Amino acid sequence: MMRGLLAFAALFVAVFGKDTFEGHQVFRIVAKNDVQLSLIKNMENMVHFELDFWREVTDLATPVDVRVPFHTLSSFKTYLEIQDIDYSIMIEDLQVMLDEELEEMESAARAAKPRDTDSFDYSTYHTISEIYSFQDMLVAENPNLVSKVVIGQSYQDRPLNVLKFSTGGSNRPAIWIDTGIHSREWVTQASGTWFAKKIVNDYGRDAALTTILDNMDIFLEIVTNPDGFSYTHTNNRMWRKTRKPNSGSSCVGVDPNRNWDAGFGGAGASGNPCSEVYRGPKAHSEPEVKSIVDFVKAHGNIKAFISIHAYSQMLLYPYGYTRTPAADQRELDTLAKKAITDLASLYRTRYRYGSIINTIYQASGGTIDWTYNQGIKYSYTFELRDTGRYGFILPANQIIPTAQETWLALMAIMDHTFKNPY
């Protein structure tokens, strides 16, 4: 403990004095008698050794600790040996020890459970249990604004948690946002966590968001595919689909973004269980999808539905399964343009926008094709950063910038939805 404190003091000096202690050693010196004790005391005056006494001479019973710089080590040892003064090396290389200690402290800080959502680290990727704890903390801290709705269970019985942001009313028109439906797209769950906190922070402070929440509800599902997400932490970072086994196949999982009842069975998805875009045995076969379908139908008053993916830097609207333009194509296109212009205003991140089938590829059984066909006009899909440099494994230092810029686009969509009731 003492050594730790002394080391910390040295570190403090090092950080502010910009010293380095590479190769420095810390000696523990034991005087055998009073003569030696005087000799050791006298060493304080031997400036050529450049000694730094950590524990100074007191009495015969107490050892003396001294830091010796690298370049005087050899002459100092010789001096001690000539005087027949006993010593041992407590620290072989002070800089190495300081570096290790700093690493430990940082690692402990990282691993420490946040006490509240203010001390939660938004700039790092989290596990499912950390995100679920975050959700509970956010609700506990904001009981009048946030509640948790469990809309179902995943295949492996994990709860499907949705945060409801509401200032009251009864079944108000609502906005739905989901992240993490494809589990390997980690920047999306991380952004969803940031969005949750952002909403709570901005209510009562940001005029636009406050007006929206005074009149509408926001539903946010952060970990939309929890089984897949857990699997990306434990087994395979590149896992995309659900984790439901497929009968008659050794391949696991269904693509939850090909499992919706919109153009289901058509081109733009696969019938092969081993495919990353396997549509599943039937529409809504996956509980992760069915739960949202049931929720949306039961609610009946959702006015905007935004499903968030990564990567490619795109903002997309229906359709994916057909080239027939959506009836509201012009309005959706104009709004998309506004949203990505707002997004780019922050860090100049460039997004492309358009219908799914034109901009990225034909895809059948997709989420927002279904929601649009249910009458939810403002149905959009995002593909967040980047464009392929790091792809799914986006550096954590891009989480917050990504979330911040995406939020501007989300606000554009939510604001337009609020101002254009239908």
Next chain:
Amino acid sequence: MTNEELNPIHYPAQRAAKVVLHYLNSRCGSPYKLFELQTVYRVNAEDVADSGRKYRMEISVKEMFGNTVEKCSAEVLFPRGEQQGSPKVQTSCEELLKINTKSQEEALYQQYKTRHSLLSAQNLPDSYGHIEPDMTPFWCLGALASSFVMLAESTEETLYNMAQVTNITQLATEDDRLKFDYHILLHDVVSQEIIPWNLLITWSPPEGVKVLQMKQLPPHQKLL
């Protein structure tokens, strides 16, 4: 001989443009020089009898480490029908290719030529997107090597990126080059598949990257 002006934002133009980048990286990249697509301005596509489909385009290309951007024209010919093989690419990008990274390359080369132990590394980046700074040139080398594969494998129905370098093993050599066994994961945006490849490469500052062998590996466990 249909000839049409494509929407540069839509995927056919974007897929063709990406191929140009695979070509540039395989030919002109270095451990300190890697190119990415910035913008597609104009694309014209034409069927060429007995050859395939030729895309002529105006694009801008960015060098990733120095952030310089150059506007270039390029042509990509995708073979069709009877024709087999990789797309054929031509570009006019000149300025970016002149970027000089020789001194950094020499320093890297000397460091690894004289080291006693052979390099061994995994997961660049790691799950959290992190790469140790002194490993970045080896991630970059992996991206260059991957570009050979991505160029060879590209069609109008694919859009490849390197997803991750999963393993690098340096091998001893008798000659002047450094030699590495790379395991990489490619991601095809169109099929969404992750495709593992094994590449045996050499590198030296005068010669650049040479791919000795490349082999597609069985898909990563879709099971368990």
